[in-house]
Amino acid sequence: MHIKKDIVVSLHYRLTDDQQQEIENSFGDVPMSYLHGHNTMIPGLEAAVEGKQAGDRLDVTISPENGYGEYVEERKQQVPAAAFEGLDPQLGMQFTADTDQGPMPVTVIEVTDEHVTVDGNHPFAGQTLHFEVEIVELRDATPTELEHGRLHQEGGCGHDHGEGESCCH
Missing domain, CATH: 3.10.50.40 (Chitinase A; domain 3)
Structure with missing residues (x-):
């Protein structure tokens, strides 16, 4: 076969x-x-x-x-930390975000008091x-x-x- x-x-x-x-x-x-x-x-x-x-x-x-695929810089986004109220975002955390193109898996790549930066690119x-x-x-x-x-x-x-x-x- x-x-x-x-x-x-x-x-x-x-x-x-x-x-x-x-x-x-x-x-x-x-x-x-x-x-x-x-x-x-x-x-x-x-x-x-x-x-x-x-x-x-x-x-x-x-x-x-x-x-x-190629890395697309526009798939990185800073989100106000207030949008994560009740959650404790950590580096590497993955979740599905609602976007204009529909649901997209994202990874948390940076966390500050003001912003959480997420990346919608595949890790590879x-x-x-x-x-x-x-x-x-x-x-x-x-x-x-x-x-x-x-x-x-x-x-x-x-x-x-x-x-x-x-x-x-």
């Missing part, structure tokens, strides 16, 4: 930045699984594994435009990503997975997601 649309792919990966600093690593843990061809994987990695089979190993370098936006990948297992998607365009609990991706969130890697 080869990787193509509607195949559930389970893989291990090691992700590093341009300085070879490890960002994430699934080796020795549960492999990440996703439904191929349904926009639940970054485009560059999905394209790189297309046609591969279980047991294949590869090294992939992905530019920002084929990963999490603007970065070239380096993946070491091992394809572990392939299977046909279930009818329910195909209907919904994503994996279900019995074929989960190995980590938790919020309601309606797809696999991010």
Whole structure:
């Protein structure tokens, strides 16, 4: 079996930045699984594994435009601290903000007495990503997975997601 649309792919990966600093690593843990061809994987990695089979190993370098996009300065915003009344915003805290473009996940990047600065960019936006990948297992998607365009609990991706969130890697 080869990787193509509607195949559930389970893989291990090691992700590093341009300085070879490890960002994430699934080796020795549960492999990440996703439904191929349904926009639940970054485009560059999905394209790189297309046609591969279980047991294949590869090294992939992905530019920002084929990963999490370029960093957009306008997605950073200072919000008056008073808007967080009753909350205690901390550096690194993530939440969903209502924006003109709809709900957007944001990360708190600075907190002062007057303002809380949030960033709507993905943490890996603007970065070239380096993946070491091992394809572990392939299977046909279930009818329910195909209907919904994503994996279900019995074929989960190995980590938790919020309601309606797809696999991010």
